[in-house]
Amino acid sequence: MLDRQSTAEPTFDFEAFRAEEFGRLDAAGIAYLDYTAGALYGASQARAHAARLTAGVFGNPHSEHLASRNSAEVVEAARAATLAFFDADPAVYEVCFTANATAAIKLVAESYPFTRDRGLVLTADNHNSVNGIREYARRASAPIAVLPLDAELRLDRGGEHLRAAVARRGAGLLALPQQSNFSGVRHDLVLVDIAQRLGCDVLIDAASAGACGGLSLRRYPAEFVACSFYKLFGLPTGVGALIGRKSALARLRRPWFAGGTVDFVSIAKDRHALRAGHQGFEDGTPNYLDLAALEAGFAFLERIPREALRARVVGLTQRFLDEAVELRHPNGAPKVRLYGQRDMDERGGTAAFNLLRDDGQVVAYEAVERAARDHGVAIRGGCFCNPGAAETAFGFDNERLAACVDALEGRFSIPALREGLDGAAVGALRLSVGAPTIDADLDRALSLLETFAGT
Numbered sequence: 001m002l003d004r005q006s007t008a009e010p011t012f013d014f015e016a017f018r019a020e021e022f023g024r025l026d027a028a029g030i031a032y033l034d035y036t037a038g039a040l041y042g043a044s045q046a047r048a049h050a051a052r053l054t055a056g057v058f059g060n061p062h063s064e065h066l067a068s069r070n071s072a073e074v075v076e077a078a079r080a081a082t083l084a085f086f087d088a089d090p091a092v093y094e095v096c097f098t099a100n101a102t103a104a105i106k107l108v109a110e111s112y113p114f115t116r117d118r119g120l121v122l123t124a125d126n127h128n129s130v131n132g133i134r135e136y137a138r139r140a141s142a143p144i145a146v147l148p149l150d151a152e153l154r155l156d157r158g159g160e161h162l163r164a165a166v167a168r169r170g171a172g173l174l175a176l177p178q179q180s181n182f183s184g185v186r187h188d189l190v191l192v193d194i195a196q197r198l199g200c201d202v203l204i205d206a207a208s209a210g211a212c213g214g215l216s217l218r219r220y221p222a223e224f225v226a227c228s229f230y231k232l233f234g235l236p237t238g239v240g241a242l243i244g245r246k247s248a249l250a251r252l253r254r255p256w257f258a259g260g261t262v263d264f265v266s267i268a269k270d271r272h273a274l275r276a277g278h279q280g281f282e283d284g285t286p287n288y289l290d291l292a293a294l295e296a297g298f299a300f301l302e303r304i305p306r307e308a309l310r311a312r313v314v315g316l317t318q319r320f321l322d323e324a325v326e327l328r329h330p331n332g333a334p335k336v337r338l339y340g341q342r343d344m345d346e347r348g349g350t351a352a353f354n355l356l357r358d359d360g361q362v363v364a365y366e367a368v369e370r371a372a373r374d375h376g377v378a379i380r381g382g383c384f385c386n387p388g389a390a391e392t393a394f395g396f397d398n399e400r401l402a403a404c405v406d407a408l409e410g411r412f413s414i415p416a417l418r419e420g421l422d423g424a425a426v427g428a429l430r431l432s433v434g435a436p437t438i439d440a441d442l443d444r445a446l447s448l449l450e451t452f453a454g455t
């Protein structure tokens with residue numbers, strides 16, 4: 001499927017790829033446009049994994065027999081492939097396998113040495129799996145600061161605000177997404193260097209950066225990176241990783257020990273010794289059969305030249321942005337409100353938007369989500385676990401929001417929140433593209449938006 005033009009630029013036949021590997025989408029009549037939530041596995045990738053399981057004998061890797069060694073080998077190969085994907089020097093970085101990105105982030109959250117003088121800096125754009133770190137910081141009475149977003153949902157003078165936060169409250173842990181799961185914005189990773197010069201550690205949440213994320217840890221040597229593999233190539237689910245600098249992992253203080261993480265435990269003497277490196281962070285038996293699927297996943301990704309994939313994602317997303325913004329009501333009023341920037345500069349294949357009525361009022365996102373489901377268009381509705389980006393996008397008045405949440409007294413619901421905020425947008429729609437996306441998928445989504453008649 002790979003062909004080379006005279007310029008020697010790699011190109012790729014995405015239409016043939018879709019037909020060969022994702023024919024099931026067309027058989028099921030689904031225009032899948034939810035790649036930020038989860039990538040899809042290719043048919044040959046699933047077959048390769050099934051063939052490996054069918055032919056191999058894999059036992060618990062904590063034993064010493066051959067079946068155990070087979071599992072240990074696939075786990076170590078998966079570790080090496082993960083380091084290679086993030087362009088991480090194996091002499092500097094370790095891979096700790098986890099259940100997902102959330103579990104990887106929690107490993108840092110629960111073990112980070114937060115104190116009154118060593119706090120947490122979050123970007124306002126973060127998934128709740130990162131926002132939740134603040135509860136560990138709070139428990140240690142550590143200061144917490146939030147870096148604001150601008151109207152395009154990019155960090156608003158990130159370096160300046162970070163310097164001010166550190167000057168006020170001291171250095172600590174900075175946590176930010178590589179790419180927003182709300183707006184698709186790719187944040188400027190120059191912040192990694194700024195933060196480290198200020199004495200901070202940096203956690204990059206790479207979960208929603210997708211297959212063409214291309215994070216290089218040689219270029220941006222963050223202390224920690226979290227990812228989930230199903231977001232890269234669909235199969236396996238249930239496996240993520242914390243990629244950590246060895247020196248930074250050694251500074252974490254795990255709050256407990258478990259099977260697999262200890263060299264020594266004495267009940268009589270109430271003592272234990274944690275294992276060094278990744279072994280001290282992998283609780284219990286690793287998910288070795290799913291880890292065995294990483295090889296087929298990475299091989300599947302490698303079939304598509306990264307530059308060709310990036311160009312494809314840019315082209316499809318730009319098309320959606322351009323056409324959505326042109327949709328009009330008969331009275332000329334716009335039908336779609338896009339959130340974030342309109343161009344594809346430093347942005348991935350994710351777009352957030354709401355439908356508007358002809359009087360400019362926001363259509364409840366749930367109604368659009370329902371219509372999309374009825375038409376086989378797979379897009380996501382809500383705030384995508386990213387309340388900070390949503391609050392900026394919807395232009396919430398913070399005091400009004402706080403009063404409204406207080407008034408609801410724990411009886412929180414989306415309709416009640418909407419009513420309390422006078423019909424403001426309280427959730428959006430998110431469309432995201434991936435390697436299998438073809439123009440016909442976008443045609444279906446755009447035609448749904450164009451013809452949507454609900455309120």
Ligand SMILES: Cc1ncc(COP(=O)(O)O)c(C=O)c1O
Nearest residue numbers: 100101102127129181207208228
């Ligand atoms: C930016 C971001 N971070 C973290 C997560 C959490 O990933 P997981 O649910 O795989 O742990 C997600 C999931 O959508 C995400 O988009």
